[in-house]
Amino acid sequence: MAATGQLTRKAAGVPFDPVTMLRVAIVAATLIVWEALSRSGWFYRDVIPSLWSIAKAVYALLTQGTFYFDLGVTAAEIGAALLIGGGLGLVAGILLGGSRFLSQAYETYLYYLGPTPKIIFFPVMIMWFGVGPESKVALGALSCFFPVALSVAAGMRQIDKVLIRVGRSFRARPWQMIVKIYLPAMRHPIVNGIRLGFGVALIGTLLAETKLSNMGIGFRIINAYSTFDIPRMYAMLIVLFVLAIAVNALIGRLGGLGAVKR
Amino acid sequence: MTAKANRWPLSPKLVGLGSLVLFFLLLEAVIRIGLISRYVVPPPSEILESFYGIIVHEHVFRRFLLTAGECLAAGVLITIFGVAGGVLLHRSELLRRACETWVASLAAAPIVLAYPLFMVLFGRNSWTIIIIGFIAGLPPVMLKTLEGIAGTRRVLINVGRSFNLTPTQQFWKIQLPAALPVIFTGIRLGLIFALINVVGVEFLINAGGLGPLINDLAERYDLAGTYAAICFVILVSVLFYMTLERAERWLRPAN
Numbered sequence: 218m219a220a221t222g223q224l225t226r227k228a229a230g231v232p233f234d235p236v237t238m239l240r241v242a243i244v245a246a247t248l249i250v251w252e253a254l255s256r257s258g259w260f261y262r263d264v265i266p267s268l269w270s271i272a273k274a275v276y277a278l279l280t281q282g283t284f285y286f287d288l289g290v291t292a293a294e295i296g297a298a299l300l301i302g303g304g305l306g307l308v309a310g311i312l313l314g315g316s317r318f319l320s321q322a323y324e325t326y327l328y329y330l331g332p333t334p335k336i337i338f339f340p341v342m343i344m345w346f347g348v349g350p351e352s353k354v355a356l357g358a359l360s361c362f363f364p365v366a367l368s369v370a371a372g373m374r375q376i377d378k379v380l381i382r383v384g385r386s387f388r389a390r391p392w393q394m395i396v397k398i399y400l401p402a403m404r405h406p407i408v409n410g411i412r413l414g415f416g417v418a419l420i421g422t423l424l425a426e427t428k429l430s431n432m433g434i435g436f437r438i439i440n441a442y443s444t445f446d447i448p449r450m451y452a453m454l455i456v457l458f459v460l461a462i463a464v465n466a467l468i469g470r471l472g473g474l475g476a477v478k479r
Numbered sequence: 480m481t482a483k484a485n486r487w488p489l490s491p492k493l494v495g496l497g498s499l500v501l502f503f504l505l506l507e508a509v510i511r512i513g514l515i516s517r518y519v520v521p522p523p524s525e526i527l528e529s530f531y532g533i534i535v536h537e538h539v540f541r542r543f544l545l546t547a548g549e550c551l552a553a554g555v556l557i558t559i560f561g562v563a564g565g566v567l568l569h570r571s572e573l574l575r576r577a578c579e580t581w582v583a584s585l586a587a588a589p590i591v592l593a594y595p596l597f598m599v600l601f602g603r604n605s606w607t608i609i610i611i612g613f614i615a616g617l618p619p620v621m622l623k624t625l626e627g628i629a630g631t632r633r634v635l636i637n638v639g640r641s642f643n644l645t646p647t648q649q650f651w652k653i654q655l656p657a658a659l660p661v662i663f664t665g666i667r668l669g670l671i672f673a674l675i676n677v678v679g680v681e682f683l684i685n686a687g688g689l690g691p692l693i694n695d696l697a698e699r700y701d702l703a704g705t706y707a708a709i710c711f712v713i714l715v716s717v718l719f720y721m722t723l724e725r726a727e728r729w730l731r732p733a734n
Contacts, residue, residue, distance in 0.1 A: 235573055236573065236576045236577045239573055239574065239577040240577045240578075243577065243578070260600075264599050264600060265600075317491075318491050318494075319491075321491035321492065321495070322491040322492065322494045322495035322498070323495050323498075325492075325495070326495065326499070329717045329720060329721075330713065330717075332671050332674075332675060332716070332720065333675070333712070333713050333716045333717070334674075334675045334676070334678045334679040334682070334712075334716070336679045336682055336683065337678065337679070337682050337690070337693050337709055337712055338709060339682075340693060340694075340697035340705050340709075341705070341706065341709065343697075344519055344702070345519060416587060416589065419589055420589045420591060420592065423589070423592050424591065424592065424679065424683060427592075427594075427595070427683065428683060435592075438592070438595055439595055441595075442595035442596075442598065442599065447599060450595060450596065450599075451596070454592065454593050454596065457589075457592065458588060458589070461588070461589055462584065462587075462588070465587060
Protein backbone atom coordinates (compact mmCIF):
# COMPACT_ATOMS: atom_id res chain seq x y z
CA MET A 218 0.00 0.00 0.00
CA ALA A 219 2.86 2.30 0.91
CA ALA A 220 4.44 1.59 -2.46
CA THR A 221 1.35 2.65 -4.39
CA GLY A 222 1.16 5.83 -2.34
CA GLN A 223 4.68 6.71 -3.40
CA LEU A 224 3.86 5.91 -6.98
CA THR A 225 0.93 8.30 -6.98
CA ARG A 226 3.01 11.07 -5.57
CA LYS A 227 5.73 10.51 -8.10
CA ALA A 228 3.23 10.36 -10.94
CA ALA A 229 1.77 13.68 -9.89
CA GLY A 230 5.05 15.36 -10.81
CA VAL A 231 4.73 14.36 -14.48
CA PRO A 232 3.57 17.24 -16.68
CA PHE A 233 0.72 15.15 -18.21
CA ASP A 234 -2.38 14.33 -16.21
CA PRO A 235 -1.59 10.85 -14.80
CA VAL A 236 -5.25 9.83 -14.78
CA THR A 237 -5.62 10.50 -18.51
CA MET A 238 -2.34 8.76 -19.19
CA LEU A 239 -3.43 5.68 -17.26
CA ARG A 240 -6.72 5.62 -19.13
CA VAL A 241 -5.00 5.87 -22.48
CA ALA A 242 -2.59 3.14 -21.40
CA ILE A 243 -5.44 0.81 -20.34
CA VAL A 244 -7.32 1.35 -23.60
CA ALA A 245 -4.16 0.89 -25.66
CA ALA A 246 -3.23 -2.28 -23.76
CA THR A 247 -6.71 -3.71 -24.27
CA LEU A 248 -6.59 -3.02 -28.01
CA ILE A 249 -3.10 -4.50 -28.32
CA VAL A 250 -4.08 -7.65 -26.40
CA TRP A 251 -7.20 -7.92 -28.56
CA GLU A 252 -5.24 -7.66 -31.78
CA ALA A 253 -2.67 -10.14 -30.49
CA LEU A 254 -5.40 -12.63 -29.57
CA SER A 255 -7.01 -12.09 -32.94
CA ARG A 256 -3.77 -12.96 -34.74
CA SER A 257 -2.72 -15.73 -32.37
CA GLY A 258 -4.87 -18.34 -34.06
CA TRP A 259 -5.98 -19.75 -30.67
CA PHE A 260 -9.61 -19.20 -31.49
CA TYR A 261 -11.70 -20.28 -34.43
CA ARG A 262 -11.39 -17.89 -37.31
CA ASP A 263 -13.30 -14.65 -36.77
CA VAL A 264 -14.37 -15.39 -33.18
CA ILE A 265 -12.10 -12.51 -32.18
CA PRO A 266 -11.92 -10.48 -35.40
CA SER A 267 -9.09 -8.05 -35.98
CA LEU A 268 -9.63 -4.40 -35.08
CA TRP A 269 -9.34 -3.47 -38.72
CA SER A 270 -12.17 -5.79 -39.79
CA ILE A 271 -14.36 -4.48 -36.96
CA ALA A 272 -13.66 -0.90 -38.04
CA LYS A 273 -14.50 -1.83 -41.62
CA ALA A 274 -17.73 -3.45 -40.45
CA VAL A 275 -18.70 -0.34 -38.45
CA TYR A 276 -18.09 1.80 -41.52
CA ALA A 277 -20.08 -0.56 -43.75
CA LEU A 278 -22.90 -0.58 -41.21
CA LEU A 279 -23.13 3.18 -40.89
CA THR A 280 -23.13 3.76 -44.65
CA GLN A 281 -25.91 1.25 -45.21
CA GLY A 282 -29.51 2.41 -45.60
CA THR A 283 -31.12 -0.75 -44.22
CA PHE A 284 -29.35 -0.29 -40.90
CA TYR A 285 -31.16 2.99 -40.36
CA PHE A 286 -34.47 1.37 -41.15
CA ASP A 287 -33.86 -1.28 -38.48
CA LEU A 288 -32.61 1.35 -36.07
CA GLY A 289 -35.81 3.32 -36.70
CA VAL A 290 -37.96 0.26 -36.01
CA THR A 291 -36.17 -0.46 -32.75
CA ALA A 292 -36.17 3.19 -31.69
CA ALA A 293 -39.91 3.43 -32.36
CA GLU A 294 -40.53 0.28 -30.33
CA ILE A 295 -38.47 1.55 -27.41
CA GLY A 296 -40.15 4.96 -27.62
CA ALA A 297 -43.61 3.42 -27.55
CA ALA A 298 -42.59 1.12 -24.69
CA LEU A 299 -41.25 4.05 -22.70
CA LEU A 300 -44.39 6.07 -23.36
CA ILE A 301 -46.80 3.29 -22.35
CA GLY A 302 -44.81 1.67 -19.54
CA GLY A 303 -43.43 4.95 -18.24
CA GLY A 304 -46.85 6.62 -18.35
CA LEU A 305 -48.51 3.78 -16.47
CA GLY A 306 -45.57 3.67 -14.07
CA LEU A 307 -45.92 7.38 -13.39
CA VAL A 308 -49.63 7.01 -12.59
CA ALA A 309 -49.02 3.96 -10.40
CA GLY A 310 -46.14 5.72 -8.66
CA ILE A 311 -48.24 8.80 -7.87
CA LEU A 312 -51.07 6.62 -6.52
CA LEU A 313 -48.71 4.54 -4.39
CA GLY A 314 -46.66 7.48 -3.20
CA GLY A 315 -49.75 9.52 -2.39
CA SER A 316 -51.49 6.96 -0.21
CA ARG A 317 -49.87 5.09 2.60
CA PHE A 318 -52.62 2.54 2.54
CA LEU A 319 -52.18 1.69 -1.15
CA SER A 320 -48.43 1.62 -0.77
CA GLN A 321 -48.61 -0.81 2.16
CA ALA A 322 -51.12 -2.96 0.30
CA TYR A 323 -49.46 -3.19 -3.11
CA GLU A 324 -45.95 -1.81 -3.17
CA THR A 325 -44.39 -5.02 -1.87
CA TYR A 326 -45.65 -6.87 -4.95
CA LEU A 327 -44.14 -4.30 -7.28
CA TYR A 328 -40.97 -4.35 -5.27
CA TYR A 329 -40.59 -8.09 -5.60
CA LEU A 330 -41.78 -8.31 -9.22
CA GLY A 331 -39.51 -5.44 -10.23
CA PRO A 332 -36.26 -7.37 -10.37
CA THR A 333 -37.59 -10.59 -11.96
CA PRO A 334 -36.28 -11.21 -15.47
CA LYS A 335 -39.01 -9.77 -17.70
CA ILE A 336 -37.91 -11.58 -20.84
CA ILE A 337 -39.55 -14.75 -19.55
CA PHE A 338 -42.93 -13.07 -20.16
CA PHE A 339 -42.17 -12.94 -23.87
CA PRO A 340 -44.07 -16.14 -24.82
CA VAL A 341 -47.14 -14.66 -23.13
CA MET A 342 -46.68 -11.34 -24.91
CA ILE A 343 -46.51 -13.17 -28.24
CA MET A 344 -49.83 -14.85 -27.45
CA TRP A 345 -51.41 -11.56 -26.49
CA PHE A 346 -49.99 -9.23 -29.11
CA GLY A 347 -48.71 -11.44 -31.93
CA VAL A 348 -45.21 -11.84 -33.34
CA GLY A 349 -44.93 -8.30 -34.75
CA PRO A 350 -43.48 -5.17 -33.12
CA GLU A 351 -46.45 -4.99 -30.71
CA SER A 352 -45.14 -7.82 -28.55
CA LYS A 353 -41.71 -6.12 -28.32
CA VAL A 354 -43.34 -2.86 -27.30
CA ALA A 355 -45.35 -4.76 -24.69
CA LEU A 356 -42.27 -6.42 -23.24
CA GLY A 357 -40.39 -3.10 -23.18
CA ALA A 358 -43.36 -1.41 -21.49
CA LEU A 359 -43.60 -4.19 -18.91
CA SER A 360 -39.88 -3.84 -18.21
CA CYS A 361 -39.90 -0.09 -17.72
CA PHE A 362 -43.12 0.09 -15.72
CA PHE A 363 -41.47 -1.14 -12.51
CA PRO A 364 -38.45 1.16 -12.16
CA VAL A 365 -40.55 4.21 -13.07
CA ALA A 366 -43.36 3.30 -10.64
CA LEU A 367 -41.00 2.53 -7.74
CA SER A 368 -38.84 5.58 -8.35
CA VAL A 369 -41.85 7.92 -8.59
CA ALA A 370 -43.47 6.39 -5.48
CA ALA A 371 -40.26 6.91 -3.51
CA GLY A 372 -39.89 10.43 -4.89
CA MET A 373 -43.47 11.28 -3.99
CA ARG A 374 -42.81 10.45 -0.36
CA GLN A 375 -39.73 12.66 -0.28
CA ILE A 376 -41.57 15.80 -1.38
CA ASP A 377 -41.13 18.62 1.07
CA LYS A 378 -44.28 18.67 3.24
CA VAL A 379 -44.25 22.48 3.10
CA LEU A 380 -44.89 22.42 -0.64
CA ILE A 381 -47.88 20.14 -0.16
CA ARG A 382 -49.26 22.40 2.56
CA VAL A 383 -48.83 25.41 0.27
CA GLY A 384 -50.88 23.63 -2.38
CA ARG A 385 -53.56 22.65 0.13
CA SER A 386 -53.78 26.17 1.54
CA PHE A 387 -54.44 27.40 -2.00
CA ARG A 388 -57.20 24.78 -2.17
CA ALA A 389 -55.65 23.16 -5.19
CA ARG A 390 -57.75 20.39 -6.71
CA PRO A 391 -56.16 16.92 -6.91
CA TRP A 392 -55.32 17.45 -10.58
CA GLN A 393 -53.79 20.85 -9.84
CA MET A 394 -51.83 19.33 -6.97
CA ILE A 395 -50.35 16.77 -9.36
CA VAL A 396 -49.49 19.22 -12.13
CA LYS A 397 -48.42 22.21 -10.04
CA ILE A 398 -46.90 20.63 -6.94
CA TYR A 399 -46.08 16.93 -7.22
CA LEU A 400 -44.66 16.70 -10.73
CA PRO A 401 -42.33 19.74 -10.50
CA ALA A 402 -41.17 18.70 -7.02
CA MET A 403 -40.45 15.18 -8.22
CA ARG A 404 -38.50 16.11 -11.30
CA HIS A 405 -35.34 14.32 -10.24
CA PRO A 406 -36.88 11.01 -9.19
CA ILE A 407 -39.01 11.02 -12.35
CA VAL A 408 -36.06 11.67 -14.65
CA ASN A 409 -34.06 9.07 -12.76
CA GLY A 410 -36.92 6.59 -13.10
CA ILE A 411 -37.18 7.30 -16.82
CA ARG A 412 -33.44 6.79 -17.16
CA LEU A 413 -33.59 3.44 -15.41
CA GLY A 414 -36.76 2.66 -17.37
CA PHE A 415 -35.05 3.50 -20.65
CA GLY A 416 -32.23 1.10 -19.82
CA VAL A 417 -34.52 -1.83 -19.10
CA ALA A 418 -36.94 -0.99 -21.94
CA LEU A 419 -33.98 -1.04 -24.32
CA ILE A 420 -32.84 -4.41 -23.01
CA GLY A 421 -36.37 -5.86 -23.00
CA THR A 422 -37.19 -4.70 -26.52
CA LEU A 423 -33.90 -5.79 -28.04
CA LEU A 424 -33.83 -9.15 -26.31
CA ALA A 425 -37.36 -9.80 -27.53
CA GLU A 426 -36.19 -8.91 -31.04
CA THR A 427 -33.36 -11.40 -30.82
CA LYS A 428 -35.76 -14.10 -29.69
CA LEU A 429 -38.39 -13.79 -32.39
CA SER A 430 -38.84 -11.07 -35.01
CA ASN A 431 -38.09 -10.16 -38.61
CA MET A 432 -36.81 -6.61 -38.24
CA GLY A 433 -35.03 -4.30 -35.83
CA ILE A 434 -31.47 -4.21 -34.49
CA GLY A 435 -31.97 -7.21 -32.20
CA PHE A 436 -33.02 -9.30 -35.19
CA ARG A 437 -30.00 -8.13 -37.18
CA ILE A 438 -27.64 -9.01 -34.33
CA ILE A 439 -28.94 -12.56 -33.99
CA ASN A 440 -29.01 -12.82 -37.79
CA ALA A 441 -25.35 -11.85 -37.95
CA TYR A 442 -24.68 -14.49 -35.30
CA SER A 443 -26.47 -17.25 -37.19
CA THR A 444 -24.71 -16.40 -40.46
CA PHE A 445 -21.43 -16.13 -38.50
CA ASP A 446 -20.79 -12.57 -39.69
CA ILE A 447 -18.99 -11.80 -36.44
CA PRO A 448 -17.35 -8.45 -37.33
CA ARG A 449 -20.79 -7.16 -38.30
CA MET A 450 -22.20 -8.37 -34.97
CA TYR A 451 -19.44 -6.54 -33.09
CA ALA A 452 -20.10 -3.44 -35.18
CA MET A 453 -23.80 -3.45 -34.31
CA LEU A 454 -23.13 -4.01 -30.63
CA ILE A 455 -20.60 -1.16 -30.56
CA VAL A 456 -22.97 1.25 -32.32
CA LEU A 457 -25.81 0.15 -30.02
CA PHE A 458 -23.77 0.64 -26.83
CA VAL A 459 -22.63 4.08 -27.94
CA LEU A 460 -26.21 5.08 -28.73
CA ALA A 461 -27.52 3.69 -25.44
CA ILE A 462 -24.90 5.56 -23.40
CA ALA A 463 -25.57 8.75 -25.38
CA VAL A 464 -29.35 8.60 -24.85
CA ASN A 465 -28.83 7.81 -21.16
CA ALA A 466 -26.60 10.86 -20.77
CA LEU A 467 -29.03 12.99 -22.78
CA ILE A 468 -31.98 12.10 -20.54
CA GLY A 469 -29.86 12.92 -17.50
CA ARG A 470 -28.76 16.24 -19.03
CA LEU A 471 -32.33 17.22 -20.01
CA GLY A 472 -33.52 16.49 -16.50
CA GLY A 473 -30.72 18.52 -14.97
CA LEU A 474 -29.35 15.50 -13.17
CA GLY A 475 -25.86 16.95 -12.96
CA ALA A 476 -25.81 16.82 -9.18
CA VAL A 477 -27.86 13.66 -8.73
CA LYS A 478 -25.78 10.57 -9.39
CA ARG A 479 -27.17 7.10 -9.53
CA MET B 480 -52.33 9.85 7.18
CA THR B 481 -52.49 7.39 10.04
CA ALA B 482 -56.03 8.42 10.85
CA LYS B 483 -56.99 7.62 7.28
CA ALA B 484 -55.30 4.24 7.46
CA ASN B 485 -57.05 3.43 10.72
CA ARG B 486 -60.45 4.03 9.18
CA TRP B 487 -60.01 0.82 7.26
CA PRO B 488 -61.09 -2.14 9.30
CA LEU B 489 -58.55 -4.44 7.63
CA SER B 490 -54.81 -4.23 7.55
CA PRO B 491 -53.42 -2.99 4.22
CA LYS B 492 -51.43 -6.20 3.73
CA LEU B 493 -54.62 -8.22 3.93
CA VAL B 494 -56.36 -5.93 1.45
CA GLY B 495 -53.43 -6.29 -0.93
CA LEU B 496 -53.51 -10.06 -0.73
CA GLY B 497 -57.32 -10.08 -0.88
CA SER B 498 -57.46 -7.99 -4.02
CA LEU B 499 -54.89 -10.27 -5.62
CA VAL B 500 -57.07 -13.30 -4.88
CA LEU B 501 -60.14 -11.38 -6.07
CA PHE B 502 -58.35 -10.49 -9.29
CA PHE B 503 -57.62 -14.13 -10.02
CA LEU B 504 -61.19 -15.18 -9.19
CA LEU B 505 -62.50 -12.48 -11.52
CA LEU B 506 -60.09 -13.58 -14.22
CA GLU B 507 -61.31 -17.14 -13.81
CA ALA B 508 -64.93 -15.99 -14.14
CA VAL B 509 -64.26 -13.79 -17.17
CA ILE B 510 -62.43 -16.62 -18.93
CA ARG B 511 -65.16 -19.15 -18.09
CA ILE B 512 -67.84 -16.84 -19.45
CA GLY B 513 -65.73 -16.51 -22.59
CA LEU B 514 -64.96 -12.78 -22.54
CA ILE B 515 -61.27 -13.68 -22.71
CA SER B 516 -60.29 -16.64 -24.85
CA ARG B 517 -58.88 -19.50 -22.84
CA TYR B 518 -56.41 -20.00 -25.68
CA VAL B 519 -54.86 -16.65 -24.82
CA VAL B 520 -55.11 -16.69 -21.05
CA PRO B 521 -55.82 -20.06 -19.46
CA PRO B 522 -57.98 -19.93 -16.32
CA PRO B 523 -55.95 -19.58 -13.11
CA SER B 524 -57.31 -22.91 -11.86
CA GLU B 525 -55.74 -24.69 -14.85
CA ILE B 526 -52.46 -22.89 -14.23
CA LEU B 527 -52.57 -24.06 -10.65
CA GLU B 528 -53.20 -27.61 -11.84
CA SER B 529 -50.25 -27.55 -14.22
CA PHE B 530 -47.97 -26.66 -11.34
CA TYR B 531 -48.29 -30.31 -10.38
CA GLY B 532 -47.37 -31.43 -13.89
CA ILE B 533 -44.37 -29.12 -13.98
CA ILE B 534 -43.06 -30.32 -10.66
CA VAL B 535 -43.57 -34.02 -11.44
CA HIS B 536 -42.84 -34.32 -15.17
CA GLU B 537 -40.41 -31.53 -15.97
CA HIS B 538 -37.71 -32.35 -13.42
CA VAL B 539 -38.22 -28.95 -11.96
CA PHE B 540 -36.01 -29.65 -8.99
CA ARG B 541 -33.06 -30.65 -11.16
CA ARG B 542 -33.60 -27.55 -13.31
CA PHE B 543 -33.79 -25.39 -10.24
CA LEU B 544 -30.52 -26.84 -8.95
CA LEU B 545 -28.84 -26.15 -12.29
CA THR B 546 -29.97 -22.52 -12.33
CA ALA B 547 -29.06 -22.13 -8.67
CA GLY B 548 -25.65 -23.64 -9.41
CA GLU B 549 -25.06 -21.18 -12.24
CA CYS B 550 -26.10 -18.32 -9.98
CA LEU B 551 -23.83 -19.62 -7.26
CA ALA B 552 -20.87 -19.88 -9.65
CA ALA B 553 -21.52 -16.35 -10.90
CA GLY B 554 -21.95 -15.22 -7.27
CA VAL B 555 -18.62 -16.70 -6.19
CA LEU B 556 -16.86 -15.06 -9.14
CA ILE B 557 -18.60 -11.76 -8.42
CA THR B 558 -17.59 -11.87 -4.77
CA ILE B 559 -13.95 -12.76 -5.41
CA PHE B 560 -13.33 -10.39 -8.31
CA GLY B 561 -15.69 -7.66 -7.11
CA VAL B 562 -14.23 -7.38 -3.61
CA ALA B 563 -10.67 -7.70 -4.91
CA GLY B 564 -11.40 -5.07 -7.56
CA GLY B 565 -12.93 -2.74 -5.00
CA VAL B 566 -9.94 -3.14 -2.67
CA LEU B 567 -7.58 -2.52 -5.59
CA LEU B 568 -9.45 0.65 -6.54
CA HIS B 569 -9.30 1.80 -2.93
CA ARG B 570 -5.58 1.16 -2.59
CA SER B 571 -4.56 2.93 -5.76
CA GLU B 572 -5.91 6.45 -5.89
CA LEU B 573 -4.72 6.81 -9.48
CA LEU B 574 -6.51 3.66 -10.62
CA ARG B 575 -9.69 4.73 -8.83
CA ARG B 576 -9.72 8.13 -10.50
CA ALA B 577 -9.11 6.54 -13.89
CA CYS B 578 -11.59 3.67 -13.66
CA GLU B 579 -14.40 4.42 -11.19
CA THR B 580 -16.62 6.09 -13.78
CA TRP B 581 -15.91 3.25 -16.20
CA VAL B 582 -17.08 0.69 -13.67
CA ALA B 583 -20.18 2.78 -12.98
CA SER B 584 -21.02 3.02 -16.68
CA LEU B 585 -20.42 -0.72 -17.03
CA ALA B 586 -23.25 -1.11 -14.52
CA ALA B 587 -25.57 0.84 -16.82
CA ALA B 588 -24.44 -0.79 -20.08
CA PRO B 589 -26.81 -3.33 -21.64
CA ILE B 590 -24.18 -6.11 -21.50
CA VAL B 591 -26.76 -8.89 -21.81
CA LEU B 592 -27.47 -7.78 -25.40
CA ALA B 593 -24.04 -9.10 -26.29
CA TYR B 594 -25.12 -12.64 -25.46
CA PRO B 595 -24.65 -13.88 -29.06
CA LEU B 596 -21.06 -12.74 -28.70
CA PHE B 597 -20.57 -14.81 -25.57
CA MET B 598 -22.15 -17.75 -27.34
CA VAL B 599 -19.49 -17.43 -30.02
CA LEU B 600 -16.73 -17.23 -27.42
CA PHE B 601 -17.89 -19.86 -24.93
CA GLY B 602 -20.46 -21.94 -26.80
CA ARG B 603 -24.14 -22.52 -26.03
CA ASN B 604 -23.66 -23.82 -22.51
CA SER B 605 -23.56 -22.92 -18.86
CA TRP B 606 -20.29 -20.99 -19.25
CA THR B 607 -21.92 -18.33 -21.39
CA ILE B 608 -24.67 -18.02 -18.80
CA ILE B 609 -22.29 -17.81 -15.85
CA ILE B 610 -20.00 -15.28 -17.53
CA ILE B 611 -22.88 -12.96 -18.43
CA GLY B 612 -24.23 -13.23 -14.88
CA PHE B 613 -20.75 -12.48 -13.58
CA ILE B 614 -20.22 -9.38 -15.74
CA ALA B 615 -23.71 -8.10 -14.90
CA GLY B 616 -23.16 -8.48 -11.16
CA LEU B 617 -19.57 -7.29 -10.91
CA PRO B 618 -19.93 -3.46 -10.89
CA PRO B 619 -22.17 -3.13 -7.80
CA VAL B 620 -19.82 -5.31 -5.72
CA MET B 621 -16.76 -3.32 -6.80
CA LEU B 622 -18.41 0.03 -6.19
CA LYS B 623 -19.91 -0.95 -2.84
CA THR B 624 -16.61 -2.46 -1.64
CA LEU B 625 -14.88 0.78 -2.54
CA GLU B 626 -17.61 2.81 -0.82
CA GLY B 627 -17.50 0.62 2.29
CA ILE B 628 -13.74 0.70 2.77
CA ALA B 629 -13.49 4.40 1.98
CA GLY B 630 -16.28 5.09 4.45
CA THR B 631 -14.62 3.41 7.45
CA ARG B 632 -15.20 5.62 10.45
CA ARG B 633 -12.24 7.77 11.44
CA VAL B 634 -12.51 6.60 15.06
CA LEU B 635 -11.98 2.96 14.09
CA ILE B 636 -8.92 3.81 12.02
CA ASN B 637 -7.52 5.87 14.89
CA VAL B 638 -8.06 2.92 17.24
CA GLY B 639 -6.00 0.82 14.85
CA ARG B 640 -3.31 3.48 14.74
CA SER B 641 -3.13 3.70 18.50
CA PHE B 642 -2.50 -0.05 18.57
CA ASN B 643 0.33 0.49 16.07
CA LEU B 644 -1.20 -1.85 13.49
CA THR B 645 0.69 -2.40 10.27
CA PRO B 646 -1.20 -1.41 7.11
CA THR B 647 -1.99 -5.08 6.45
CA GLN B 648 -3.33 -5.57 9.97
CA GLN B 649 -5.23 -2.29 9.66
CA PHE B 650 -6.89 -3.63 6.52
CA TRP B 651 -7.80 -7.10 7.85
CA LYS B 652 -8.69 -6.12 11.42
CA ILE B 653 -10.34 -2.73 10.94
CA GLN B 654 -11.22 -1.67 7.40
CA LEU B 655 -12.57 -4.92 5.96
CA PRO B 656 -14.77 -5.85 8.95
CA ALA B 657 -16.09 -2.29 9.13
CA ALA B 658 -16.92 -2.36 5.43
CA LEU B 659 -18.59 -5.79 5.47
CA PRO B 660 -22.21 -4.63 5.76
CA VAL B 661 -21.81 -2.26 2.80
CA ILE B 662 -19.95 -4.95 0.85
CA PHE B 663 -22.79 -7.34 1.52
CA THR B 664 -25.28 -4.83 0.11
CA GLY B 665 -23.14 -4.84 -3.03
CA ILE B 666 -23.05 -8.63 -3.16
CA ARG B 667 -26.83 -8.74 -2.73
CA LEU B 668 -27.31 -6.34 -5.65
CA GLY B 669 -24.77 -8.26 -7.69
CA LEU B 670 -26.52 -11.57 -7.03
CA ILE B 671 -29.86 -10.08 -8.05
CA PHE B 672 -28.39 -8.78 -11.31
CA ALA B 673 -26.74 -12.15 -11.83
CA LEU B 674 -30.01 -14.04 -11.28
CA ILE B 675 -31.93 -11.80 -13.70
CA ASN B 676 -29.31 -12.26 -16.37
CA VAL B 677 -28.80 -15.96 -15.74
CA VAL B 678 -32.51 -16.79 -16.10
CA GLY B 679 -32.93 -14.35 -19.00
CA VAL B 680 -30.01 -15.78 -20.94
CA GLU B 681 -31.11 -19.34 -20.15
CA PHE B 682 -34.43 -18.50 -21.75
CA LEU B 683 -32.83 -16.78 -24.73
CA ILE B 684 -30.27 -19.41 -25.64
CA ASN B 685 -32.47 -22.28 -24.52
CA ALA B 686 -29.84 -23.92 -22.35
CA GLY B 687 -29.45 -24.48 -18.62
CA GLY B 688 -32.16 -24.89 -16.00
CA LEU B 689 -35.38 -22.94 -15.48
CA GLY B 690 -35.21 -20.65 -18.54
CA PRO B 691 -35.59 -23.40 -21.16
CA LEU B 692 -38.53 -24.85 -19.21
CA ILE B 693 -40.62 -21.85 -20.28
CA ASN B 694 -39.36 -22.23 -23.85
CA ASP B 695 -40.17 -25.94 -24.02
CA LEU B 696 -43.70 -25.50 -22.71
CA ALA B 697 -44.39 -22.50 -24.95
CA GLU B 698 -43.16 -24.39 -27.99
CA ARG B 699 -45.41 -27.32 -27.12
CA TYR B 700 -48.20 -24.76 -26.86
CA ASP B 701 -48.93 -25.98 -23.35
CA LEU B 702 -50.43 -22.64 -22.37
CA ALA B 703 -51.29 -23.37 -18.76
CA GLY B 704 -47.90 -25.00 -18.36
CA THR B 705 -46.12 -21.93 -19.76
CA TYR B 706 -47.95 -19.63 -17.36
CA ALA B 707 -47.25 -21.99 -14.47
CA ALA B 708 -43.55 -22.12 -15.40
CA ILE B 709 -43.39 -18.33 -15.50
CA CYS B 710 -45.09 -18.16 -12.10
CA PHE B 711 -42.64 -20.72 -10.80
CA VAL B 712 -39.61 -18.72 -11.97
CA ILE B 713 -41.08 -15.56 -10.43
CA LEU B 714 -41.67 -17.46 -7.20
CA VAL B 715 -38.08 -18.66 -7.16
CA SER B 716 -36.72 -15.17 -7.78
CA VAL B 717 -38.97 -13.61 -5.13
CA LEU B 718 -37.86 -16.23 -2.60
CA PHE B 719 -34.28 -15.53 -3.58
CA TYR B 720 -34.62 -11.78 -2.90
CA MET B 721 -36.44 -12.37 0.36
CA THR B 722 -33.68 -14.70 1.56
CA LEU B 723 -31.01 -12.21 0.63
CA GLU B 724 -32.89 -9.42 2.38
CA ARG B 725 -33.23 -11.51 5.51
CA ALA B 726 -29.56 -12.36 5.37
CA GLU B 727 -28.65 -8.71 5.03
CA ARG B 728 -30.86 -7.66 7.94
CA TRP B 729 -29.34 -10.42 10.01
CA LEU B 730 -25.85 -9.19 9.12
CA ARG B 731 -26.56 -5.58 10.05
CA PRO B 732 -28.87 -5.64 13.06
CA ALA B 733 -28.40 -1.90 13.62
CA ASN B 734 -30.61 -1.06 10.61
